Amino acid sequence: MKLLGISGTIIGSKTEVAVKKTLEYMNEDITIEFINLKDYDLEFCDGRPISQYNSDTQELIGKICVADAYxxxxxxxxxxxxxxxKNLFDLIPPKAMKHKVVGFIATGGTFQHYLVVENQLKPIAGYFRSYIAPGNVYLNDSHFNSNKEIIDEDVIFRLKELAVEMEFMQKQLDKKSSIEVVR
Structure with missing residues (x-):
């Protein structure tokens, strides 16, 4: 299984911290790669074929296409x-994430922002026909200390739980893909 952990922002570090922390809880037999959008010169999506975008954009979309989970x-x-x-989602070919496991982590300043995962991110995963891990995690500013380390034990538990769910779901999909589907 190849899992991509993607920090989908070009500023700040709390999201990066939360994604990396979750990746720490994955089993050693999983190939993990962390991607920080800060490190890529991702071009703005304008409908061209991916082959006509810059090398950073092509590289990132290529990694997404071959990954098993995100x-x-x-x-x-x-x-x-x-x-x-959003730009990254616009660049991803519609079939690239089909029948692959997706988990979401969001960070924000108010507790109400957790609804963005439910109302905006899950529908996008649905468009891609991805399987959504149920234990998405939202972290509020109060869950971090002044060094931007996660200090809330319940949040740490939920990040661990998300890692377990992602692994379980992907393993079940791997079993299913070895069974021939009859129409």
């Missing part, structure tokens, strides 16, 4: 996920 992290700004993450 954890997308985003801060919540103005009641929505980042434009950088």
């Amino acid at each position: 954890i997308f992290g985003t801060p919540i700004f103005q009641g929505s996920f980042t434009g950088a993450l």
Whole structure:
């Protein structure tokens, strides 16, 4: 199983911390790669074929296409996920994430922002026909200390639980794919 942990922002570090913390809880037999959108010169989606975008954009979309599962992290700004993450979703070919497991982590300044995962991110995963892990995690500013370390034990438990769910779901899908589907 190849899992991508993606921090879907070009500023701040709390989302990166939360995604990386979740990746720490994955089993050692999983191939894990952390992707920070800050590290890519991702071009703005304008409908061209991926082969006509710059090398950073092509590289990132290529990694997404070959991965088996994803954890997308985003801060919540103005009641929505980042434009950088939306641009990434716009660039991903519709079939690239089909029947693959997706988990979401969001960070924000108010407790109400957790609804962005339910109302905005899950429908996008549905469009891609992905399988959504049920234990998505929202972290409020109060869950971090001044060094931007996660200090809330319940949040740490939920990040661990998300890792377990992602692994379980992918293993079940791997079993299913070895069974021939009869129409």
